[in-house]
Amino acid sequence: MQIHNLSESPSILNTFMSEIRDVNIQNDRMRFRRNIERIGEVLCYELSKSLHFETHTTKTPLGNHDTTLYKNDIVLCSILRAGVPLHSGLLNYFDSAENAFISAYRHHKHNPESFEIIVEYLACPSLEGKTLILADPMLATGQSMVATYEALKPFGTPKDIHLVSVIGAQEGVDFVAKHFDTNAHLWIADIDDTLNEKGYIVPGLGDAGDLAFGNKLQQ
Numbered sequence: 502m503q504i505h506n507l508s509e510s511p512s513i514l515n516t517f518m519s520e521i522r523d524v525n526i527q528n529d530r531m532r533f534r535r536n537i538e539r540i541g542e543v544l545c546y547e548l549s550k551s552l553h554f555e556t557h558t559t560k561t562p563l564g565n566h567d568t569t570l571y572k573n574d575i576v577l578c579s580i581l582r583a584g585v586p587l588h589s590g591l592l593n594y595f596d597s598a599e600n601a602f603i604s605a606y607r608h609h610k611h612n613p614e615s616f617e618i619i620v621e622y623l624a625c626p627s628l629e630g631k632t633l634i635l636a637d638p639m640l641a642t643g644q645s646m647v648a649t650y651e652a653l654k655p656f657g658t659p660k661d662i663h664l665v666s667v668i669g670a671q672e673g674v675d676f677v678a679k680h681f682d683t684n685a686h687l688w689i690a691d692i693d694d695t696l697n698e699k700g701y702i703v704p705g706l707g708d709a710g711d712l713a714f715g716n717k718l719q720q
């Protein structure tokens with residue numbers, strides 16, 4: 502897997518990243534969602550440079566102008582629920598993308614420290630020969646991303662695969678790298694060192710789903 506960690510070259514992205522991590526700012530739910538969306542836009546722009554481009558002639562009022570436009574058939578797939586604002590950011594730029602949604606959540610069966618990933622809702626178009634973009638803001642253990650990929654396999658074989666995430670833990674990045682092809686890409690805004698005993702990224706930002714949408718009761 503090819504890993505593109507955008508924190509390696511400082512940019513305006515650092516401002517959005519510092520706001521979503523900051524305990525004094527992140528509780529402004531609207532700002533949190535909008536920052537995740539803006540990070541999605543920046544990641545989308547970077548990812549777009551790796552797409553397939555072909556020459557296109559545009560007719561202006563005064564003549565013709567040659568440029569290149571991407572030709573990939575894009576399917577954006579987000580993992581509910583924290584993936585929703587990231588999905589919006591990607592869709593802001595990929596105007597005509599097809600969309601898939603999947604629910605993958607951590608189910609704490611016996612105690613807060615052990616969980617399994619439950620995949621329930623799944624709506625997806627054909628993926629055959631298309632460019633699949635899998636988006637989830639948090640890449641902690643990597644289990645949700647891998648469970649989602651397994652659940653999508655019956656929908657066809659994508660031509661290429663891009664994972665998009667906001668914050669990853671090194672352990673989760675290593676885990677997904679083992680499960681995806683070497684041609685797959687990971688576009689990520691930052692990678693932190695560790696996970697705590699509950700599988701949260703440290704320092705991370707806390708619970709992205711709760712910060713975006715409010716607390717949920719455990720089922």
Ligand SMILES: O=P(O)(O)OC[C@H]1O[C@H](OP(=O)(O)OP(=O)(O)O)[C@H](O)[C@@H]1O
Pocket residue numbers: 580581582583584605606607618637638639640641642643644645646673700708709710711
């Ligand atoms: O890499 P993993 O260890 O699988 O963890 C990451 C998952 O955890 C979060 O979802 P969560 O289960 O909190 O659901 P939510 O989006 O409903 O809050 C996050 O959005 C990822 O989907």
Ligand SMILES: O=c1cc[nH]c(=O)[nH]1
Pocket residue numbers: 583639641700701702703705706707708709710
């Ligand atoms: O740190 C983490 C890990 C999983 N999900 C989150 O929202 N945050």
Ligand SMILES: [Mg+2]
Pocket residue numbers: 583708709710711
């Ligand atoms: Mg959550």
